[in-house]
Amino acid sequence: NIKIERTTILVIGAGPGGYSAAFRCSDLGMKTMIVERYKNLGGVCLNVGCIPSKSLLHIAKLINDNKNLSKYGILQQNPQIQLDLNKISLWKNNIINQLSRNLYSLAKAHNVNIVHGLGKFIDNHTLQIFNDQQEETLQVIFDYAIIAAGSHTLSFSSLPNDKRIWHSTDALQLQSIPETLLIVGAGAIGLEMATIYHALGSKVEILESQNKIIPILDQDIIKILSKNLYNKNIDCIINTKINSIYTQTDGIYVVMENNSDTTIKNTNKYDAILIAIGRAPNSNILNLQNAGINVNKYGFISVDKQMRTNVPNIFAIGDIIGHPMLAHKSIHEGYVAAEVISGKNYYFDAKIIPSIIYTNPEIAWVGYTEQTAQQTEEQIQYKSVALPWTALGKAITSNCTEGITKLVFDKTTHKIIGGSVIGTNASEIIGEIALAIEMGCDVEDITLTIHAHPTLHESIELAASIYYKSIKD
Numbered sequence: 001n002i003k004i005e006r007t008t009i010l011v012i013g014a015g016p017g018g019y020s021a022a023f024r025c026s027d028l029g030m031k032t033m034i035v036e037r038y039k040n041l042g043g044v045c046l047n048v049g050c051i052p053s054k055s056l057l058h059i060a061k062l063i064n065d066n067k068n069l070s071k072y073g074i075l076q077q078n079p080q081i082q083l084d085l086n087k088i089s090l091w092k093n094n095i096i097n098q099l100s101r102n103l104y105s106l107a108k109a110h111n112v113n114i115v116h117g118l119g120k121f122i123d124n125h126t127l128q129i130f131n132d133q134q135e136e137t138l139q140v141i142f143d144y145a146i147i148a149a150g151s152h153t154l155s156f157s158s159l160p161n162d163k164r165i166w167h168s169t170d171a172l173q174l175q176s177i178p179e180t181l182l183i184v185g186a187g188a189i190g191l192e193m194a195t196i197y198h199a200l201g202s203k204v205e206i207l208e209s210q211n212k213i214i215p216i217l218d219q220d221i222i223k224i225l226s227k228n229l230y231n232k233n234i235d236c237i238i239n240t241k242i243n244s245i246y247t248q249t250d251g252i253y254v255v256m257e258n259n260s261d262t263t264i265k266n267t268n269k270y271d272a273i274l275i276a277i278g279r280a281p282n283s284n285i286l287n288l289q290n291a292g293i294n295v296n297k298y299g300f301i302s303v304d305k306q307m308r309t310n311v312p313n314i315f316a317i318g319d320i321i322g323h324p325m326l327a328h329k330s331i332h333e334g335y336v337a338a339e340v341i342s343g344k345n346y347y348f349d350a351k352i353i354p355s356i357i358y359t360n361p362e363i364a365w366v367g368y369t370e371q372t373a374q375q376t377e378e379q380i381q382y383k384s385v386a387l388p389w390t391a392l393g394k395a396i397t398s399n400c401t402e403g404i405t406k407l408v409f410d411k412t413t414h415k416i417i418g419g420s421v422i423g424t425n426a427s428e429i430i431g432e433i434a435l436a437i438e439m440g441c442d443v444e445d446i447t448l449t450i451h452a453h454p455t456l457h458e459s460i461e462l463a464a465s466i467y468y469k470s471i472k473d
């Protein structure tokens, strides 16, 4: 007695990719349904990713700002702060719930039907849906499907079962502040968690198997980041990986080995460890093979530039199709899939996708760095210019001179092809650079645009002027 429903578009997953695709499909006049296994809409990003991490990073910033008040002559009677973890969690959870409720209202406003349950393909036009008791409750017959089922945290295969071994979702629960915390993986998530737990009072160490933190970053940005971590007493152990982990009542013992020659380096004890080594696609719970959908050797669904899988009526977007795993990439891909299904000749043809790490100071980059420009097959002739924030009035008045804005120009066309920023609000500043690259702006376009003074984004105009002067002289 399984109910059967029909829809034109079936979106699997209500993360940023899924809900964006669904809203656009419905706006384009197609009958649309979303299937989501969890109660809350919003996916990883809203529930256990972007939003809770940025809420806690805001708390970290408040704590750090509070430490420096006496420098400005703002004196407090009792500068000692105390943390009420329950209240902080409540504040964070209220944000999540508010945004999730907003999504329900938006779904209603866009006339998108939401069904809760775990979806699995029966064939390329039918999805079966299971409730929490693993009972099949519904079958949905669809014309088109958009798979936006996201990703999950990667882990090591033989980890001891211990509550002091965390993944990002555990770390965001804020159950305790360990005195010592090892973060395994110096990627965006690892570095953001290091920023949060350092501010909350943990002694943080970061373990990274590669010989650099985020090797794709510009070298000058890495230098400032490394100095910042050093000044905060956050040790970054590079070129090192885990040999084994064992737990005792007094702590978690981590045996570390050299990444290059696997010799044992040392055994350190921590109160907690956080595994932040990456994410893997949720492709194995969908019975993709029943619909004939191909995945690559890592489990990512293969798609073309229109987000179409090898099965013509099935599309896939977001983390499940591969890197970079970013919410804004998923959203953009969702729009592309919707437009293509509605019959328009759309493609994913964005030149660039901005990346941000919300450390303190923030790091943001887009397009080429000097290093990636050097590595291109076309051997781009480039010129890079950097503007240190010690030259910026706004940075000096706001006591945030620890930063640079670095731009990369094509020496033949003088067009901007990349930008990296480290500093306060780098996440906001990068937007202008992204727009300039996407619109094909050259250095004159940037220098002739009046940037307000004093601002941090003025650094873009000032950096561009350095290059402009060099080509005019």
Ligand code: FAD
Residues within 6 Å of the ligand: 012, 013, 014, 015, 016, 017, 018, 035, 036, 037, 038, 042, 043, 044, 045, 046, 048, 049, 050, 051, 053, 117, 118, 119, 120, 148, 149, 150, 151, 168, 189, 282, 285, 286, 317, 318, 319, 320, 325, 326, 327, 328, 329, 330
């Ligand atoms: P998801 O958000 O993963 O959503 C997929 C949805 O599909 C989920 O709700 C899942 O329950 C559902 N689902 C899966 N399988 C099924 C099924 N079979 N049936 C029904 N439903 C199913 N990105 C940024 O851009 N900026 C950030 O600041 C940022 N911070 C992050 C911080 C952390 C700690 C983490 C973990 C991630 C962060 N990310 C960030 C990454 C970002 O969260 C993801 O890139 C984004 O959520 C991907 O969106 P998506 O729609 O592809 O998938």
